[in-house]
Amino acid sequence: MEVKDFKEVVEEKKEFLDQSFRDSVATINNQGSRNYIFPKKPKGRFYNLRTIASLIYLIVFFTLPFVKIDGEPLFLFNVVERKFIFFGQIFWPQDFFIFAIGFLTFMVFIIFFTVVFGRVFCGWACPQTIFMEMVFRRIEYWLDGDASEQRKLKEMQWNAYKIRKRATKVVVFYFISFIIANFFLAYVIGMDDVLAMVKQGIAANPVTFVSLLVFSAVFFFVYYWFREQVCIVVCPYGRLQGVLLDKKSIVVAYDYVRGEPRGKIKKEKGPLPENGDCIDCAACVRVCPTGIDIRNGTQLECVNCTACIDACNAIMDNIGRDRGLIRYESEENIAHSKKTRFNWRIAAYSFVLLLLTTALAVMLLTRDDVDARVVRTAGQMFQTLPDGRIGNLYNIKLVNKTRKEVPVRMQLENIKGDIEIVQKNMTVPKESYFQTSFFVKINRQLIEKRKTPIVLGVYQGDKKIETIKTTFLGPGL
Numbered sequence: 230m231e232v233k234d235f236k237e238v239v240e241e242k243k244e245f246l247d248q249s250f251r252d253s254v255a256t257i258n259n260q261g262s263r264n265y266i267f268p269k270k271p272k273g274r275f276y277n278l279r280t281i282a283s284l285i286y287l288i289v290f291f292t293l294p295f296v297k298i299d300g301e302p303l304f305l306f307n308v309v310e311r312k313f314i315f316f317g318q319i320f321w322p323q324d325f326f327i328f329a330i331g332f333l334t335f336m337v338f339i340i341f342f343t344v345v346f347g348r349v350f351c352g353w354a355c356p357q358t359i360f361m362e363m364v365f366r367r368i369e370y371w372l373d374g375d376a377s378e379q380r381k382l383k384e385m386q387w388n389a390y391k392i393r394k395r396a397t398k399v400v401v402f403y404f405i406s407f408i409i410a411n412f413f414l415a416y417v418i419g420m421d422d423v424l425a426m427v428k429q430g431i432a433a434n435p436v437t438f439v440s441l442l443v444f445s446a447v448f449f450f451v452y453y454w455f456r457e458q459v460c461i462v463v464c465p466y467g468r469l470q471g472v473l474l475d476k477k478s479i480v481v482a483y484d485y486v487r488g489e490p491r492g493k494i495k496k497e498k499g500p501l502p503e504n505g506d507c508i509d510c511a512a513c514v515r516v517c518p519t520g521i522d523i524r525n526g527t528q529l530e531c532v533n534c535t536a537c538i539d540a541c542n543a544i545m546d547n548i549g550r551d552r553g554l555i556r557y558e559s560e561e562n563i564a565h566s567k568k569t570r571f572n573w574r575i576a577a578y579s580f581v582l583l584l585l586t587t588a589l590a591v592m593l594l595t596r597d598d599v600d601a602r603v604v605r606t607a608g609q610m611f612q613t614l615p616d617g618r619i620g621n622l623y624n625i626k627l628v629n630k631t632r633k634e635v636p637v638r639m640q641l642e643n644i645k646g647d648i649e650i651v652q653k654n655m656t657v658p659k660e661s662y663f664q665t666s667f668f669v670k671i672n673r674q675l676i677e678k679r680k681t682p683i684v685l686g687v688y689q690g691d692k693k694i695e696t697i698k699t700t701f702l703g704p705g706l
């Protein structure tokens with residue numbers, strides 16, 4: 230079989246594709262105002278899988294703030310007090326470089342992941358999609374019915390029925406938004422503090438309460454009205470798709486080679502033999518929460534929610550055609566009528582993604598629990614001690630990132646001498662700092678230069694927790 234060039238196939242099929250969609254965004258009507266989308270409730274294999282994935286996601290989201298290690302939360306992002314906890318490990322401003330590397334790794338991860346797997350994240354893991362499609366939209370279907378009933382309700386004159394419906398939805402949506410805002414707050418200040426505030430009451434915490442109401446109102450606004458506009462207009466990741474995706478990226482895609490020319494089904498004859506598999510039923514358009522027609526090709530609005538896959542598969546089952554007219558596929562494979570298989574590109578990118586994740590995990594797990602910084606005391610040179618030895622005065626600052634007190638000791642590693650600490654007991658309090666001064670005393674004969682490099686070992690019991698290199702000043706020879 231002759232394998233055509235990608236461009237050739239697109240050119241050949243282009244005549245069937247209506248290009249007018251490029252003139253406007255589906256959520257803006259001809260008058261320039263918001264075209265409110267009423268997507269039909271999806272059903273099918275992908276929707277069921279996404280429901281299971283979302284349930285796990287939501288259970289994890291609402292459970293994590295209650296999980297503690299040694300009395301501290303598993304995750305905390307306390308920007309105000311600059312205290313961050315990941316997987317039970319406390320991070321301090323001193324760990325900024327880990328944040329920076331972690332952030333860079335995350336960005337590279339996102340780019341690589343998107344290049345290979347498209348917007349899988351949007352459909353399956355983004356909190357916006359999960360809360361919108363799997364929480365609020367489901368409640369909306371339950372309260373207001375499916376798309377046609379919702380449309381009818383919108384067009385209906387205001388009456389007691391509509392007021393009751395709208396009021397119920399506002400109350401339920403705001404209540405859930407309030408709960409979500411509380412849990413987000415728990416990720417910032419910890420669940421213990423949130424529960425303590427709840428016990429103390431509103432009068433004791435008016436500022437927090439008002440902030441919560443404002444955040445709840447923002448969530449309410451997003452899920453009640455703004456909806457898919459977050460993905461289309463606000464989300465930077467969504468807007469980056471144009472540069473991140475290429476024709477080999479796996480996305481939710483319509484197989485135009487198989488589907489075109491589309492044509493209505495004839496009741497008695499079924500699909501006409503001269504037509505492609507698409508029967509132009511628009512079922513895929515009706516379920517789309519961003520209001521697009523995936524048959525126009527990959528579009529910025531598509532959040533890869535898979536609703537159109539399920540809708541089209543159901544139609545294909547009905548007309549006795551193979552499933553997968555809309556499927557996870559790359560543009561290139563569609564042009565060449567191929568199916569995605571595990572290939573070298575996927576393997577190579579996955580390997581790099583694994584390496585990045587492992588590097589970050591190793592960095593996090595091998596991070597020092599205690600940081601020590603030594604500087605020679607300002608304005609001090611060396612002293613000749615009464616016993617003839619040379620002495621240098623240093624300052625040490627220790628940071629304990631653990632939840633336990635850490636008693637430490639120091640010793641010289643590369644030269645014979647003594648360390649005399651001003652404060653005899655060197656115990657670093659938990660999650661805190663400790664600072665003291667100390668003398669290093671070394672025999673005059675061992676100091677041959679004006680600056681002698683010395684190595685100090687900081688020990689917790691027998692375990693060396695830090696090695697510090699500094700210089701020791703002497704008179705020289």
Ligand code: SF4
Nearest residue numbers: 517531532534535537
């Ligand atoms: S085109 Fe399909 S996958 Fe994309 S947002 Fe619409 S329904 Fe979801």
Ligand code: SF4
Nearest residue numbers: 507508510511513541
């Ligand atoms: S659901 Fe399938 S058959 Fe119907 S219009 Fe969409 S692509 Fe064509």
